[in-house]
């Protein structure tokens with residue numbers, strides 16, 4: 557019943573605001589009343605407005621007992637503009653953005669600083685993810701929403717910025733269809749396309765991580781970012797759910813799945829300071845197919861559209877991904893949360909731009925298991 561009344565009021569508020577040509581400030585004030593965001597007839601009082609190029613920020617004193625409330629989200633529809641609501645230092649902040657995000661942004665191939673990747677455009681401008689600050693990332697999203705495009709964007713931009721210092725270990729559980737064509741690039745050390753190869757790939761990464769650990773200990777290093785070591789190693793998993801054992805697998809197969817899940821957890825737990833970064837992509841994250849340690853150690857979580865609020869909570873620890881509404885639209889969650897449009901990149905573009913890094917197929921380095929020595933310093 558409450559829901560019905562609440563829904564009716566919200567619909568009325570949206571209708572009324574559209575009909576009366578009021579300023580955003582007026583509309584917000586009316587909305588407080590209409591949706592019952594008040595205490596004993598006292599509604600929030602506007603205390604400050606701050607204008608920027610991209611938004612207008614309204615700051616309110618609120619009566620004691622009121623905090624930010626999900627029902628204020630109705631303002632998005634009342635104002636027909638993107639709105640961000642937060643409660644900071646006992647004040648209510650309502651940020652009203654001037655523009656909707658574009659539905660398509662082409663990737664522009666502009667280099668950035670070292671390990672910073674332009675993963676999206678938010679209402680506030682470009683979002684750069686710095687893999688030296690936040691080493692591990694999870695990426696979730698239903699089919700055809702943009703996970704693989706984002707993984708390829710990260711891959712391509714890392715090579716653009718650091719062609720001589722980046723190396724990749726890729727577990728492409730779409731049978732190698734997505735990353736197989738890049739396996740001859742000098743930066744790509746391994747492309748695994750099934751669980752047997754994933755086991756070998758991860759075992760090889762683990763050996764290297766242990767090697768790094770011994771080296772760091774001997775040198776007294778704590779974190780790669782405080783050393784002169786330029787090399788960074790990226791482990792990319794596309795469709796991590798394929799590493800979940802099920803009752804149809806044999807005992808032998810299950811052992812392999814368990815090993816892969818355990819090793820990904822270990823990599824996320826110990827290797828960040830040593831220069832290895834894990835990016836774990838997964839269609840529909842559940843507690844079974846998103847290894848707990850990977851989730852806990854990934855301080856950056858990205859989600860494209862997911863089917864349910866529950867899946868959104870597993871992926872990014874809060875609701876919202878179930879409401880995203882076009883391919884390439886995602887939530888980027890670190891200590892902050894941003895809605896962004898991921899730049900679009902296609903395979904042809906990557907092959908043309910990065911083709912120079914293809915090593916000759918005659919070279920012994922071109923097998924899917926190139927085990928180059930790691931260079932330090």
Ligand SMILES: Nc1ncnc2c1ncn2[C@@H]1O[C@H](COP(=O)(O)OP(=O)(O)OP(=O)(O)O)[C@@H](O)[C@H]1O
Nearest residue numbers: 660698699700701702703704705883884898899900
């Ligand atoms: N950033 C983007 N901007 C606009 N369109 C996009 C973007 N990313 C993906 N798309 C569209 O969605 C399609 C599917 O993208 P992608 O291959 O990344 O899906 P996916 O999430 O990996 O799905 P699946 O898990 O089924 O492979 C693309 O071919 C493209 O048409």
